[in-house]
Amino acid sequence: MQLSSLFASPVLLLQLCIDSLRFMFASFFSKLYYSTVYSETISSVAPAASKVHQEKDRNVMTPTSVNYHFTRKCNYKCGFCFHTAKTSFVLPLDEAKRGLKLLKESGMEKINFSGGEPFLHDRGEFLGELVQYCKQDLQLPSVSIVSNGSTIKEEWFQKYGDDLDILAISCDSFDESTNQLIGRTQGGKSHIDNLHKIRSWCQQYKVAFKINSVINTFNMYEDMTENILQLNPVRWKVFQCLLIDGENAGEKALREAERFVISEQLFQEFLERHSSVPCLVPESNEKMRNSYLILDEYMRFLDCREGRKDPSKSILDVGVKKAICFSGFDENMFLKRGGKYVWSKADMKLEW
Numbered sequence: 374m375q376l377s378s379l380f381a382s383p384v385l386l387l388q389l390c391i392d393s394l395r396f397m398f399a400s401f402f403s404k405l406y407y408s409t410v411y412s413e414t415i416s417s418v419a420p421a422a423s424k425v426h427q428e429k430d431r432n433v434m435t436p437t438s439v440n441y442h443f444t445r446k447c448n449y450k451c452g453f454c455f456h457t458a459k460t461s462f463v464l465p466l467d468e469a470k471r472g473l474k475l476l477k478e479s480g481m482e483k484i485n486f487s488g489g490e491p492f493l494h495d496r497g498e499f500l501g502e503l504v505q506y507c508k509q510d511l512q513l514p515s516v517s518i519v520s521n522g523s524t525i526k527e528e529w530f531q532k533y534g535d536d537l538d539i540l541a542i543s544c545d546s547f548d549e550s551t552n553q554l555i556g557r558t559q560g561g562k563s564h565i566d567n568l569h570k571i572r573s574w575c576q577q578y579k580v581a582f583k584i585n586s587v588i589n590t591f592n593m594y595e596d597m598t599e600n601i602l603q604l605n606p607v608r609w610k611v612f613q614c615l616l617i618d619g620e621n622a623g624e625k626a627l628r629e630a631e632r633f634v635i636s637e638q639l640f641q642e643f644l645e646r647h648s649s650v651p652c653l654v655p656e657s658n659e660k661m662r663n664s665y666l667i668l669d670e671y672m673r674f675l676d677c678r679e680g681r682k683d684p685s686k687s688i689l690d691v692g693v694k695k696a697i698c699f700s701g702f703d704e705n706m707f708l709k710r711g712g713k714y715v716w717s718k719a720d721m722k723l724e725w
């Protein structure tokens with residue numbers, strides 16, 4: 374059709390306008406329709422896909438390295454402590470062993486006993502029995518303990534030392550008055566003298582010796598290089614003081630650790646000051662928060678993702694596979710912080 378004839382006919386012109394409007398409406402509504410349908414499809418598929426992903430993740434999560442805080446009781450009063458005496462419960466020995474067996478059957482290779490203070494309950498006999506059971510019966514490649522060291526006796530090493538791979542003693546300062554200020558002491562006894570005594574027992578009874586330090590406002594300017602080099606631990610774990618709601622922060626907490634917390638920059642400065650120490654393993658808040666599989670006194674995994682410790686159901690009631698889904702464990706961060714290392718004393722090639 375000629376353009377001139379089109380403009381000559383008002384009817385045709387009107388028809389053309391109607392058609393154009395119809396086309397515009399149609400294309401607008403079709404876009405709207407498709408965008409709605411598409412986004413609905415995406416949102417209905419995406420959770421399903423991520424659910425599948427999560428399920429898959431859950432299925433592959435293995436409790437390779439577990440920290441069992443079987444008691445919350447302690448004889449020290451460290452002001453920053455993030456695992457406080459909220460209960461005095463400890464499982465019966467047989468139940469604790471049953472849980473450890475379940476963990477072994479689910480792939481556990483390393484168990485670390487912690488607390489509270491693990492050497493207090495039954496004067497260290499409960500702990501000794503578990504150490505022996507994990508090494509001799511469960512044949513775990515690595516059995517370790519974290520302790521403040523204050524109540525360990527030489528007899529304990531004589532009885533259980535063979536079955537223990539690593540003993541970590543916490544020490545935040547080599548200045549006795551700083552330990553007093555922190556609360557890492559009992560009745561004025563020297564924490565540092567005790568540390569040296571335990572170090573020599575570790576040597577004598579062939580247990581790998583480790584040190585843990587929490588860097589906080591009271592010790593952040595200290596230079597511990599010489600002391601650490603002299604003690605020569607296999608690892609020196611250096612933690613940035615961490616806040617956990619309900620433990621050392623917030624209304625219901627038994628500790629108020631805000632005054633101990635230091636910035637990332639001050640933590641980095643501490644690390645730089647100690648860069649000549651080869652065994653130093655740093656753990657910032659970010660690295661620490663979700664990279665530990667923590668079991669509490671009821672054998673419930675504790676999920677720290679929300680900045681507090683949310684418990685799962687007990688592995689004794691629902692099994693490891695179901696409980697571990699609620700652990701909040703970040704396996705990648707665990708690997709990134711060097712969570713997997715040579716952890717059997719037999720493989721460490723130590724000069725005793």
Ligand SMILES: C[S@@+](CC[C@H](N)C(=O)[O-])C[C@H]1O[C@@H](n2cnc3c(N)ncnc32)[C@H](O)[C@@H]1O
Binds near residue numbers: 521614
């Ligand atoms: C809760 S304690 C239990 C074992 C033992 N009572 C001890 O102090 O070694 C386990 C480890 O957590 C560390 N720790 C406690 N509170 C902390 C916090 N707020 N931030 C970082 N590490 C902390 C301790 O220094 C210790 O090395």
Ligand code: SF4
Binds near residue numbers: 447
């Ligand atoms: S960090 Fe201190 S208060 Fe907390 S459990 Fe260990 S020794 Fe006890």
